[in-house]
Structures are given as structure tokens and as C-alpha cells.
Amino acid sequence: MRQSVSVLLTLRSWILDGTLCAGERLWEASLADRLSVSRTPLREALSCLAHEGLLERADRGGYAVRSFSPEYLKQTIELRGTLEGLAARQAAEARPPAARLEPLRQLVERIDALVMHPVLDEDALSQYTTLNSAFHQHLIALADNMALAEALARIEHLPFASPSAFVMSYAHSPSAHRSLLIANDQHRCLVDAITHGEGARAEQIAREHARLAQRNLDTVLEHPARLERLRGSALIQAP
Amino acid sequence: MRQSVSVLLTLRSWILDGTLCAGERLWEASLADRLSVSRTPLREALSCLAHEGLLERADRGGYAVRSFSPEYLKQTIELRGTLEGLAARQAAEARPPAARLEPLRQLVERIDALVMHPVLDEDALSQYTTLNSAFHQHLIALADNMALAEALARIEHLPFASPSAFVMSYAHSPSAHRSLLIANDQHRCLVDAITHGEGARAEQIAREHARLAQRNLDTVLEHPARLERLRGSALIQAP
DNA sequence: CTCAAGCAATGTGTATACATTGAGCCGCTT
DNA sequence: AAGCGGCTCAATGTATACACATTGCTTGAG
Missing domain, CATH: 1.10.10.10 (Winged helix-like DNA-binding domain superfamily/Winged helix DNA-binding domain)
Known part of the structure; x- marks a missing residue:
């Protein structure tokens, strides 16, 4: 290298x-x-x-x-939500054949199997991260939009902007577990919307999905113990 | 330097x-x-x-x-439209005081004065470019979203993605003149939507505004003479 | 005559030496 | 004593020299 x-x-x-x-x-x-x-x-x-x-x-x-204000982090997540929303809409409008959606469905199921357990250990969270990232990657690929994929890749160079940024920092609390459950249900709805060619719905769900990440960010910022577990937390300015 | x-x-x-x-x-x-x-x-x-x-x-x-396919150019413009849509929405939702909207209003009026003339010479087109770019810059500033502004700036490094990319290449045809008229009416509606806090409307107008650029791209691609006048045309792959 | 091995040439990647710029400080002059 | 000027030092910016890899050609053997 x-x-x-x-x-x-x-x-x-x-x-x-x-x-x-x-x-x-x-x-x-x-x-x-x-x-x-x-x-x-x-x-x-x-x-x-x-x-x-x-x-x-x-x-x-x-x-x-560089250092980042909490406001900037929120904006970055909003940005990702907007771009993933565009990807979701275009994926839906493209009416992809069922075979191309199958990987997404399977990822939803595998994440379901993970979050079924009442308590998630470090390893399960790590698997969640992997599967979640894969879901988002597949979603982008479905849009078949190279310019969009590149723009998203650039944004996700910032650690807080990645879809799985807050998973690892958010363990062992009921509300955290609920957040993961809800997130995967949004995945499920997203796949459903794309399946039926519902572009507007798909876009809206993707945006709201990112809002969940914004809420997680707020929570993490309020809990120093969780903040420590966040990759890149050293870059965040005191609010 | x-x-x-x-x-x-x-x-x-x-x-x-x-x-x-x-x-x-x-x-x-x-x-x-x-x-x-x-x-x-x-x-x-x-x-x-x-x-x-x-x-x-x-x-x-x-x-x-690098070389760019016409498809990639379309995607890039769509991307700009989506991001400017987000900016427009956030600008509207922020309910800015009238003073902050005044520059936008004045730009709309000045562009109006320009496109009022039935024929636009090179100099008028150049002024249009300046005013149009200023309008888009002010719009982004209104959103007060640094992450968004940076993302847009990166996208506009590509010559075709800038808001005024097709102005200079599109002279001396009735349809071109109409395109400029319509574009500025979209500016006007955008300001109106922001004034009244209509976020969804503002976003939709900004997106449609970029679609106008996509149509201009299609037209330019069909007319080699106009293509020559397009900055960066050498980078476009044969369709 | 063909194929393979080695060598030379070319071009990128890396190290190092040199230039330039700006800031801080000391001393001199008024 | 205060202010200005110049000097020194340090850090970035630039040039150049070197190392390594790859490719294509040449030469020799089969």
C-alpha cells in the first residue's frame, strides 16, 4: 500500500x-x-x-x-436523510424487479432476528452495524445514481453522518433497544414502499429514518457516558 | 498566491x-x-x-x-435541485424577517428588468448569470445550514451543476428566452413561498427549478452549436 | 520462427534539500 | 521610555534527487 x-x-x-x-x-x-x-x-x-x-x-x-458544533452534526444527518430520501424515491420510481429487492428483505429479516433478543451484547450491536450499513448501501445501489452515491459517500466521511453512527454508543437501555426496533420497521416500510413504486412515501420514510438518528444524537449528547462510546466524539464542540 | x-x-x-x-x-x-x-x-x-x-x-x-455521461449530468442537476429544495424548505421554515428576503426580491426584479427585453445580447446574458448565481447564493445563505452550503459548493465544482450553467449556451432562440422568463418566475414564487413559511411549496419549486436546468441540458445536447458554448462541454461523453 | 527472460526506459511515489514567508524578539534611535 | 527596524528562527511551500514498479523491447535459446 x-x-x-x-x-x-x-x-x-x-x-x-x-x-x-x-x-x-x-x-x-x-x-x-x-x-x-x-x-x-x-x-x-x-x-x-x-x-x-x-x-x-x-x-x-x-x-x-476541525471541530463540529452539535448543530452541524444535526445538519449533516439531515443532509444524509435528504439524499437517502432521493435514493429511496428513485429506487421506488424505477420499479426494480423483485430479485433486486430480495437482499433488502433479507437484511430486514436478519436485523429483526437480532433485535428480537431483549438484550443486545457488544457482538450483536456490531452485527447490527454491519447489517444496517449493508441495508443503506443496497438502498443507494437501487437508485442507480452514481452522482448521488458519490455525494453520499463524501458526506459519510464525517463519522456522525454514517447510518450506523449511533448504534454502538447506545447500548443497554430500553429506549435504545426501542430505537433499533423502530429503525428496522422503517427499513421494512421502505422496502414496502419501493416494492409498490410509492416514491413519495419512500422518500418521506427515509427522511424520517434520519430523524431517528438525530434523536439518537440528542440523547447521546445528553449522556456523557454514551458520548464516550461515540466514534469521533472528540471532535464535538461543547454545546 | x-x-x-x-x-x-x-x-x-x-x-x-x-x-x-x-x-x-x-x-x-x-x-x-x-x-x-x-x-x-x-x-x-x-x-x-x-x-x-x-x-x-x-x-x-x-x-x-474524467468524462461524464449525459445521465451523470442529469443526476448532478437533480442532486443540486434536491439540496436547494432542502435549503428552500429550511429557509421558509425559519420565517426570516422581511429584511433578509429583500435582497432576493431585488434580484428577482433586476432579472425581470433584464429578461423584459425581447432579445438578450452577450452582455445581458452575462449579467443574468451574475444575478442568477447571486440569487441562489442568497437562498442557500437563508437556510443558515453550513453543512448544506458545503455540500452544494462541492457539487457545483462540476461545471454543469452550477445554477447558471446553461445560460450562456442558450442564446437567441425564443424557447431560450422563455426558459429564462419561467426560471425567474420560479424565483418569484420561491420568494413568495419562503415569505409565507410554506416549506413544502418552497422545496417543490426549487426542485422543479432544477428540472428546468435538466430540460436545458437536453436541449443543449441536441444542438451541437449550443453545446460548443457550454463551459465544460469537452467532458461530456457522446450519448 | 517463436517464446521467454532479462534489461532498459519511463513514470509515479517518496525522501530530502532549499526557498520563502511571517512572527517574535532584541536592540538601537529618538 | 517607547517605537521602529532589522534579525533570527521556525514552519510551510517548492524543487530536485532517488527508489521502486511496470511495461515493452530485445536478445538468446529451443
């Missing part, structure tokens, strides 16, 4: 786990030293992270770790 | 005006030579253009000029 790519991965994880703090100015020489690479691949990785939105260019050159 | 930035601007214009052809593989050494810079700032600019979507990474390293 190219060094610039492996540096990119390392830096991204350092930003998300708080090794590099929000707002922190990054010094190329010292970073290159820590990473045992020269400044050349490091700078390429920094430039990439800036484009992803995790870094910002400082006033007089160089980069700093 | 940093060399990497000026190289970026030059390369972007070369890509849009067809000096660099769609699909063309870019050779760093020869490009650096043509631009009289070393490969270092050149590579930074190339990386940036790839993130903007005008270049793509080639299989075995390096970059190539």
Missing part, C-alpha cells in the same frame, strides 16, 4: 479517537516524525483529510483538526 | 475548455514542464482536482481527466 494511504488511515483514526484533539494545529515535521515517513506522503494525506472535512486549512498555511 | 493554487486554476480552465481532453491521461513531468513548476505543487493541484471530481485516479497511479 502507498505510504500516503496508510498515513491517511492512521491520521483518520487518530482524529476520530481523539489522539489529535479538535482544533489542534498539526505540525508537519513532528507528525512526519511520529509516523516515520517524510513530509511528502504526509502532506498528501493531510490534503485528503481536509477535502474529507476532518481537517481545515489554518489561516497562515498548514492544517488544523 | 501559492503556485499550487495558480496551477489548480490553470488546470481547471484547461480541463473545462478542452485543452485537456476527457479521458486523457495526465503525465506529470510534461505538465509540470508546460506550467513551469515542479511536480510538487502540480501533484497537489492534481489531487485537489481529483477530489473535486474533474480528475480520476488511473489504475496504476497517476491521474486522468
